[in-house]
Amino acid sequence: MPLPSAETARIAATNAQLLQLQAVSGTPAQRSPRQRETVAEARRELRNLTDAFLREHAERLYDEVTDGRTSYLRLDMVCERVATLVPGLTPTREQVEAEQRRAPDDKEGLDIDQSILLSHFLRSATSGPHLLEAMRRPTERALHLLPQFEQTGVVTLDSVRVECHNGAAHLTMQREDCLNAEDDEQVRDMETAVDLALLASQVRVGVIRGGVMTHSKYAGRRVFSSGINLKSLHAGRISLVGFLLGREMGYIAKMIHGLTGERDWAWDGVVAQKPWLAAVDSFAIGGGAQLMLACDRVIAERDAYFSLPAAQEGIIPGAGNLRLGRVTGGRLSRQVILAGRRVAASEPEGGLLFDKIVAPEEMDEAIKAEVALLDSPAVFANRRMLNLADEPQESLRRYLAEFAIEQARRLYSEDVLNKVTRFSAGAGRS
Structure with missing residues (x-):
């Protein structure tokens, strides 16, 4: 059964609007408080759409990107294929690489978008075990x-x-x-x-x-x-x-x-x-x-x-x-x-x-x-x-499904971002 085109089109359109807002307002560090809130609201809307879509279609989507669970893909490749199949559902490889080069307080928070996707895959009793197995295969x-x-x-x-x-x-x-x-x-x-x-x-x-x-x-x-x-x-x-x-x-x-x-x-x-x-x-x-x-x-x-x-x-x-x-x-x-x-x-x-x-x-x-x-x-x-x-693998799968979301949110929490300035100004463990 194909993925619902109306929902994927809405996600793509909402993502396009978000990207336009980001383009005209500069990087997060350059934005005014009002611009930050406008971009944040647009991103919340996209994340809400993503979450709702994945609650209904995560298993079907995972089967699509893994050829019916016959392909064993690592996390980065899963994310990359999803970004191609459903634009806006998760960031592209190019967006992730660009984000990686930015300071924490100048990031868009794309880790959170990836965590929403991977958490839904891991929560599934169908896609979750397959993803765990894929990650335990020997590396090339x-x-x-x-x-x-x-x-x-x-x-x-x-x-x-x-x-x-x-x-x-x-x-x-x-x-x-x-x-x-x-x-x-x-x-x-x-x-x-x-x-x-x-x-x-x-x-x-x-x-x-x-x-x-x-x-x-x-x-x-x-x-x-x-x-x-x-x-x-x-x-x-x-x-x-x-x-x-x-x-x-x-x-x-x-x-x-x-x-x-x-x-x-x-x-x-x-x-x-x-x-x-x-x-x-x-x-x-x-x-x-x-x-x-x-x-x-x-x-x-x-x-x-x-x-x-x-x-x-x-x-x-x-x-x-x-x-x-x-x-x-x-x-x-x-x-x-x-x-x-x-x-x-x-x-x-x-x-x-x-x-x-x-x-x-x-x-x-x-x-x-x-x-x-x-x-x-x-x-x-x-x-x-x-x-x-x-x-048991079931326990690990359930733990990691929640860990993905909680850890991503922690990375962009106010208390963690405040530590960046203090760490940069003084000595810290390396």
């Missing part, structure tokens, strides 16, 4: 690099180095200048690295650790991760599709639930899953803490700590809200997420987050021992069943 980049990795055991990306030793793929995050703070580039590199570890036949266990830093405060020390790159966030260079959603549905989901492929539903089909070990030096903050929660075992040096300061930053810590309470219980998770509590490896509650705590000089030997512990066929099977029990 990883498939291209796989022969090299299988032959040499080493692949060096800009922000991650992957080395295979004795059946373990060691993923070393190496953004030395910014304490392994994540941005869109590092997310792409991490997904490639995770894909390689899951695809390579000689790899049985994945290990994630931070490299040695050149940052002045931690020069010569290893750091796991300082979370999202605040300089990039406050410069407007953190994307909803590539980072905030793509990270959760891409390499994090692949670590927990494995890669998907053509034979997943056969009785003897094997989803590429492997156990993961996090080796935490110094700290796991924000996105680093979220990454830690995706691992099966965690070891830490005795002075390390765990922190999820997203509420202080004004945003939502990915799927940390979904996973932290499962690990620590509801009360402690609220203390961490809502009140900014740090949990040191050395305190009693640290035992809920870290499986083993060692002296810094003992980390290398502890990693070898943990790899040996995880390198067992029974571990492979049981960790899969544990993850299915802890985080």
Whole structure:
């Protein structure tokens, strides 16, 4: 059944009117208060039309852009095809790329428009699981690099180095200048690295650790991760599709639930899953803490700590809200997420987050021992069943459907935009 032409025409016409208003009033930063309100009202009208259209036709639209769910498209390609099929329903690739180059207070808020679309797709029990599966397929980049990795055991990306030793793929995050703070580039590199570890036949266990830093405060020390790159966030260079959603549905989901492929539903089909070990030096903050929660075992040096300061930053810590309470219980998770509590490896509650705590000089030997512990066929099977029990795909899908909207709205909320000026004027974590 074709999409209703009258509704799509109305969306296209409303979008054309909005674009005309934007063209005559300049960028958001150039507009007068009256012009801002006029443009905002026009955008609200378009979003209301979009939301109403998707409530009725999201599944039909998704089937149209994925050829009846026979094509497995990543988030950016889904958005691009929708923008072509129904002009105005979501921004075009060119609009998104132009928006990415603007400061946060000079953006139109196109992330919100994308979030409305993707949230509706994820809410659907038909399109949502298909989209999750599409995002867990190996990337073309990883498939291209796989022969090299299988032959040499080493692949060096800009922000991650992957080395295979004795059946373990060691993923070393190496953004030395910014304490392994994540941005869109590092997310792409991490997904490639995770894909390689899951695809390579000689790899049985994945290990994630931070490299040695050149940052002045931690020069010569290893750091796991300082979370999202605040300089990039406050410069407007953190994307909803590539980072905030793509990270959760891409390499994090692949670590927990494995890669998907053509034979997943056969009785003897094997989803590429492997156990993961996090080796935490110094700290796991924000996105680093979220990454830690995706691992099966965690070891830490005795002075390390765990922190999820997203509420202080004004945003939502990915799927940390979904996973932290499962690990620590509801009360402690609220203390961490809502009140900014740090949990040191050395305190009693640290035992809920870290499986083993060692002296810094003992980390290398502890990693070898943990790899040996995880390198067992029974571990492979049981960790899969544990993850299915802890985080059913249905739960993840429902969470991400709401997360898409809430996180996009947070990016353009007044309190987050106010932080931009303060961050730009002073020092901040990078």
